[in-house]
Amino acid sequence: DVVMTQTPVSLSVSLGGQVSISCRSSQSLVHNNGNTYLSWYLQKPGQSPQLLIYKVSNRFSGISDRFSGSGSGTDFTLKISRVEPDDLGVYYCGQGTQYPLTFGSGTKLEIK
Amino acid sequence: QVQLEESGPGLMQPSETLSLTCTVSGFSLTSNGVGWVRQPLGKGLVWMGTIWAGGSTNYNSAVQSRLSISRDTSKSQVFLKMNSLQPEDTGTYYCARHVGQLGDWGQGVMVTVSS
Numbered sequence: 327d328v329v330m331t332q333t334p335v336s337l338s339v340s341l342g343g344q345v346s347i348s349c350r351s352s353q354s355l356v357h358n359n360g361n362t363y364l365s366w367y368l369q370k371p372g373q374s375p376q377l378l379i380y381k382v383s384n385r386f387s388g389i390s391d392r393f394s395g396s397g398s399g400t401d402f403t404l405k406i407s408r409v410e411p412d413d414l415g416v417y418y419c420g421q422g423t424q425y426p427l428t429f430g431s432g433t434k435l436e437i438k
Numbered sequence: 439q440v441q442l443e444e445s446g447p448g449l450m451q452p453s454e455t456l457s458l459t460c461t462v463s464g465f466s467l468t469s470n471g472v473g474w475v476r477q478p479l480g481k482g483l484v485w486m487g488t489i490w491a492g493g494s495t496n497y498n499s500a501v502q503s504r505l506s507i508s509r510d511t512s513k514s515q516v517f518l519k520m521n522s523l524q525p526e527d528t529g530t531y532y533c534a535r536h537v538g539q540l541g542d543w544g545q546g547v548m549v550t551v552s553s
Contacts, residue, residue, distance in 0.1 A: 380539040426498040427485035
């Protein structure tokens, strides 16, 4: 199985600040079809996960441009700019290139 | 708009068979896949399996021998059945539209396996 390693485990940021979350996969996430199926999800407290970013850098419908994804191969980054109170929760990266789909263990974002 | 809603029993006994239903609206099951994801309390996400638009399925090998995912397209419903339940199967079960990535998610259903 592809192991997804996220860092840091948690971070604290001031409102209006910027944060980056790293995600590294144990194998390349480039699919045979040329796509890289790396996604980012946010699970707010008491809610189900929601898709933020798919295929590395594409924002899902309705997602603010404060969220951006980048990376390639095995190294990926989620950046959140101008952090707002509603951004708190646990962020997960996930891969859909190989079965089984796997997720990172999560990064908890707290607001200072 | 796209909606998914999970339903099923909240409490199960060890060795029983779990049956969950995901009722979808706003999209067609013949054009979209639906996946199931489990989340143990306070822990991370585990993909269990997906039924694709054409009706084929893929399962996580960790649960493949106990898991079956099926659907009724006329009712816009996807079903999860998992036998031989154990306490470690306790958690929240989510269904999500699966088109390359897990896009829209349901609110989840909590399942507790305990004697």
